[in-house]
Amino acid sequence: MAELALIAALERSLGVRGDRIVRALGDDAAVVGARAVAVTSLDTAVEGVHFRLDTHTPGDIGHKALAAALSDLAAMGVCAGEAYLGLVLPEAVDDDDALALMRAADALAERTGTTIAGGDVVSGPALVVSVAVTGWADSPEEVVTRDGARPGDLVGVTGELGGSGAGLALLDGLDVRDLDAGARESLFQRHRRPQPRLGAGRALAAAGATSMIDLSDGIATDARHLAKCSGVSVALELDRLPLAAGVEAVARAAEQDPLALAATAGEDFELLLCAPPPRRERLERAAHALDCPLTWIGEIASGAGIELRGRSGAAASLAGFEHGTPQARKYRAAGRPGPDEHPQRRSADRVPPSEPGPA
Amino acid sequence: MAELALIAALERSLGVRGDRIVRALGDDAAVVGARAVAVTSLDTAVEGVHFRLDTHTPGDIGHKALAAALSDLAAMGVCAGEAYLGLVLPEAVDDDDALALMRAADALAERTGTTIAGGDVVSGPALVVSVAVTGWADSPEEVVTRDGARPGDLVGVTGELGGSGAGLALLDGLDVRDLDAGARESLFQRHRRPQPRLGAGRALAAAGATSMIDLSDGIATDARHLAKCSGVSVALELDRLPLAAGVEAVARAAEQDPLALAATAGEDFELLLCAPPPRRERLERAAHALDCPLTWIGEIASGAGIELRGRSGAAASLAGFEHGTPQARKYRAAGRPGPDEHPQRRSADRVPPSEPGPA
Numbered sequence: 001m002a003e004l005a006l007i008a009a010l011e012r013s014l015g016v017r018g019d020r021i022v023r024a025l026g027d028d029a030a031v032v033g034a035r036a037v038a039v040t041s042l043d044t045a046v047e048g049v050h051f052r053l054d055t056h057t058p059g060d061i062g063h064k065a066l067a068a069a070l071s072d073l074a075a076m077g078v079c080a081g082e083a084y085l086g087l088v089l090p091e092a093v094d095d096d097d098a099l100a101l102m103r104a105a106d107a108l109a110e111r112t113g114t115t116i117a118g119g120d121v122v123s124g125p126a127l128v129v130s131v132a133v134t135g136w137a138d139s140p141e142e143v144v145t146r147d148g149a150r151p152g153d154l155v156g157v158t159g160e161l162g163g164s165g166a167g168l169a170l171l172d173g174l175d176v177r178d179l180d181a182g183a184r185e186s187l188f189q190r191h192r193r194p195q196p197r198l199g200a201g202r203a204l205a206a207a208g209a210t211s212m213i214d215l216s217d218g219i220a221t222d223a224r225h226l227a228k229c230s231g232v233s234v235a236l237e238l239d240r241l242p243l244a245a246g247v248e249a250v251a252r253a254a255e256q257d258p259l260a261l262a263a264t265a266g267e268d269f270e271l272l273l274c275a276p277p278p279r280r281e282r283l284e285r286a287a288h289a290l291d292c293p294l295t296w297i298g299e300i301a302s303g304a305g306i307e308l309r310g311r312s313g314a315a316a317s318l319a320g321f322e323h324g325t326p327q328a329r330k331y332r333a334a335g336r337p338g339p340d341e342h343p344q345r346r347s348a349d350r351v352p353p354s355e356p357g358p359a
Numbered sequence: 360m361a362e363l364a365l366i367a368a369l370e371r372s373l374g375v376r377g378d379r380i381v382r383a384l385g386d387d388a389a390v391v392g393a394r395a396v397a398v399t400s401l402d403t404a405v406e407g408v409h410f411r412l413d414t415h416t417p418g419d420i421g422h423k424a425l426a427a428a429l430s431d432l433a434a435m436g437v438c439a440g441e442a443y444l445g446l447v448l449p450e451a452v453d454d455d456d457a458l459a460l461m462r463a464a465d466a467l468a469e470r471t472g473t474t475i476a477g478g479d480v481v482s483g484p485a486l487v488v489s490v491a492v493t494g495w496a497d498s499p500e501e502v503v504t505r506d507g508a509r510p511g512d513l514v515g516v517t518g519e520l521g522g523s524g525a526g527l528a529l530l531d532g533l534d535v536r537d538l539d540a541g542a543r544e545s546l547f548q549r550h551r552r553p554q555p556r557l558g559a560g561r562a563l564a565a566a567g568a569t570s571m572i573d574l575s576d577g578i579a580t581d582a583r584h585l586a587k588c589s590g591v592s593v594a595l596e597l598d599r600l601p602l603a604a605g606v607e608a609v610a611r612a613a614e615q616d617p618l619a620l621a622a623t624a625g626e627d628f629e630l631l632l633c634a635p636p637p638r639r640e641r642l643e644r645a646a647h648a649l650d651c652p653l654t655w656i657g658e659i660a661s662g663a664g665i666e667l668r669g670r671s672g673a674a675a676s677l678a679g680f681e682h683g684t685p686q687a688r689k690y691r692a693a694g695r696p697g698p699d700e701h702p703q704r705r706s707a708d709r710v711p712p713s714e715p716g717p718a
Contacts, residue, residue, distance in 0.1 A: 022396065022499045026588065028431040028573060029400035029494070031502050034393035037381065040476070041388035042443035042491050046483040072387040084401035086489050117399070124405040130445050130489035132401050135388070140381045143390050214387060229385065 006095045007121065013103045014116045020081070021115055030117035032082055035136035039143060041072040047090070047127040055171040058097040059104035060192040065129040066105045068216060070112055070196035071269040075214035077144040077205025078135035080198055082117040083109060085131055088124035101129070112198050144201075146229035148211035149274040155234060155298040158200050158271045158287065161219065162251075162258065163244030165265020167191030169254055176253040183246035190244060194269040200292040201271055207286035208279040213272050218264040222272060223306050230274075233303030238263070238310030240297040259310070274300055365454045366480065372462045373475045379440070380474055389476035391441055394495035398502060400431035406449070406486040414530040417456040418463035419551040424488035425464045427575060429471055429555035430628040434573035436503040436564025437494035439557055441476040442468060444490055447483035460488070471557050503560075505588035507570035508633040514593060514657040517559050517630045517646065520578065521610075521617065522603030524624020526550030528613055535612040542605035549603060553628040559651040560630055566645035567638040572631050577623040581631060582665050589633075592662030597622070597669030599656045618669070633659055 011025050022031040045065040047053060056064070066083055073080050085105060089098055098121070109116050114133070137143050149155075167187035170176065176184075201212065213226045219241070223234040238259045251258035275283055280296070287294035301307070370384050381390040404424040406412060415423070425442055432439050444464060448457055457480070468475050473492070496502050508514075526546035529535065535543075560571065572585045578600070582593040597618045610617035634642055639655070646653035660666070 022502075023504060027505050028434040028571075029398045029492075031435070031499060031504070032397045032399065033499070034395055034397045034495075036393055038391045038393045038397060038493070039388045040391065040441065040443060040491070040493065042445045042478050042489065044445040044447060044479055044481050044487075044489060046447055046481050046487075049481055049483055075387040076390070082399065084399060084491055086401050086403040088403060088405055088487060119401050120403055122403050122405050122408055124408055124487065125485045126483060128403075128405075128447060128483065128487050128489075130401065130403060130487075130491075132399070132443055132489075132491035133388075134397070134399065134493070136393075140390060140392070143381075145382060145390070146386050212387075 006098065009095070009099055010102050010121070013099060014106050015110060017110065017113050017115045021117060024115060024117035030082065030084070032117065035138055037137040037140055037143060039073060039076050039078045039135040039137060040132065041069055042130065042132045043069040043072065045129045045131075053092060053127065056192060058093065058101040061127065061129060062101035062103070062105035063108050063193050065131050066108050066114075067194045067196050067269060069131040069133040070108075070114065070198060071194070071214040071216065073133055073135035074197045074201030075144070075212045075271055076135065077142065077201050077209065077212060078137045079202065080112050080114040081134045081136045082115050083131055083133045085116055085119035085129065087119070087121045088126070088128035089121060090124060090126050093127050112196065142205065144205045144209055144212045146211055146213050146226050147231075149226060149230035149232050149234070149300045150210065150276070151232055151300050151302045152276060153210060153274040153300040154277055154280060154296050155236065155300060156273050156275070156283065156294050156296045157215070157219065157242065158197050158273075158292050158294055159268070160242045160244035160293065161215070161268050161270065162247035162262030162265055163187050163190030164194060164267040164269075165261050166244065166247045166250035168265070169250050174250065174253055176250050179246055179249045183249070187244070187246045187250070191267065194267060196269055197271050197292065199290050200287060203286040203290055204271065204273050204283055207282045209273040209275050209283065211274040215268045215270045215272055216266060218266040219272060220263040220306065220308075221266070226272060226274070227305055230300070231304075233301045233305055233307055234298060235301055235307040235309060236298040238308055240295060242293060242295045365457065368454070368458055369461050369480065372458060373465050374469060376469065376472050376474045380476060383474060383476035389441065389443070391476065394497055396496040396499055396502060398432060398435050398437045398494040398496060399491065400428055401489065401491045402428040402431065404488045404490075412451060412486065415551055417452065417460040420486065420488060421460035421462070421464035422467050422552050424490050425467050425473075426553045426555050426628060428490040428492040429467075429473065429557060430553070430573040430575065432492055432494035433556045433560030434503070434571045434630055435494065436501065436560050436568065436571060437496045438561065439471050439473040440493045440495045441474050442490055442492045444475055444478040444488065446478070446480045447485070447487035448480060449483060449485050452486050471555065501564065503564045503568055503571045505570055505572050505585050506590075508585060508589035508591050508593070508659045509569065509635070510591055510659050510661045511635060512569060512633040512659040513636055513639060513655050514595065514659060515632050515634070515642065515653050515655050516574070516578065516601065517556050517632075517651050517653055518627070519601045519603035519652065520574070520627050520629065521606035521621030521624060522546050522549030523553060523626040523628075524620055525603065525606045525609035527624070528609050533609065533612055535609050538605055538608045542608070546603070546605045546609070550626065553626060555628055556630050556651065558649050559646060562645040562649055563630065563632050563642055566641045568632040568634050568642065570633040574627045574629045574631055575625060577625040578631060579622045579665065579667075580625070585631065585633070586664055589659070590663075592660045592664055592666055593657060594660055594666040594668060595657040597667055599654060601652060601654045
């Protein structure tokens, strides 16, 4: 396909949602009617670091890159607005692949009320997808940040954990016998097609969540970011972590503690939230109304860092993880290698060394 | 430098400008007080395509990536607001390089009133800098788009053309004897440290420009984009193109028509603007007040595409360029290779095959 034909096809694959778009695509920049507060994040997904072309379809890659960016808006409790996609295309990615990537991103944009309003396409040595997203709120008070947790707050988490990491282990060829086809497919989906919790993020913000963060790097890492920003300690009851179906079987096959896998493997894109105990029922009702599981897994205390309570094997495994694995945050450094680490494999870096649990 | 130390150092290198930033860096997303209209663009610069590590310092790369994005806001006639930088860092780019890149970007941000409010850092096989920028206006009517040109409008251009392309030719090793050190350095600067015309863009918008576009791909290509968006023809008087000092000498050494070089080499990041003749003096005063050269180089007619008037050699050269070189626009495809083109060299692709002019 010729250059302009590819661009025209990419543009045709995109829809406009809502009535705030004055001008999208085809100009130097997009023009959008604003609300009072803009909430913006930029995420970059790199071939060989965040995905591989032999385990992820172009559609998986487009979906996941946008989902990861929208998940940041979910954690702020705001509506998604516009997305801007920058594609670096290597020779191995042909025009049909580029279109499939963009169509999958736009399908997620459609489901989340997002408009892909601009971006660019350039050639390069590896597939890179940069996604900037802007969400909107009517006042700064509506926006939930990482620094609002206070001692005594309850700590909750949406959905289930470990599914993405277990799916990645399966993609990497881990042999797991006692896993039915449905659970296997579900784990693949959780890794390849994560769903940003935008509706839950808004509902939990409205119901009084005082602080939120999305779980992109694993709860052991992300809870520590929240603790640092809020100037508190996060105590987590490991036994209460809600595991996705199939995670135990995958962890057993990997000779790993399932709770450690769930707490560290990352990319679940669930929300960690904090709130004073009197708001508990209101938050539960808000989550229930959206069919979003909400599990209380700990509490905020004075101090710093995270405190892991529960099974000693998992806690020991995580204690090792705390000091041995690269951390990520905004300005987020994903997979920037330390001296002993392979530069190409961010995801694998996240799974701690296998360490059998006591059970 | 350890991971978190690099991130902390990057964050420390950034300043906050203006009073609209509620929260920058360190959270899932930045929170910014909005004005009525958001104008947003995303640009991606790739090692081996837009720059080379042996001819551009990390500071050049950070400056230029942000300058290219801000130039899109200049062409819309709006104030710069926030920038978000995504860095993909290969092993060849160490932490000091990353800091130098970010500091140069922030120095340009400081001069343009921009706040670098977020972004991410990941590892990867080549240096990639993605820059999302948001500018602000108080109403959609303030924003100048590509589709406002009407038959009878004058066509003007800011500054001088060809400097960036001539600088690139020098960086690529072209031997040019009759060029003094000052002119040589000036051409290098125009290629490595282009200055976005933000002030001129706002002033020309306020003085009644009906349509603008920034010259990222060369006036022969960018004028065609404007013609297509506006549904008109752009007639350019080649002899009136304002050439940067040194461009003639470089073109002579390359056995190329200097006007063809100036019209096609790209990355000058000047502004092409249109306006009805009665606004001519007002626009000239606006540009003069900013010490920004403004040259009238053509006019809008009914029809389509561009009409090149003037020296036959340059016109013939450009006619060949029209059909033989990849074009770029938003959704911009920069350097996406055609079947016969080298995938790595966007800039070189832009310079048409050498064709001696008649003079």
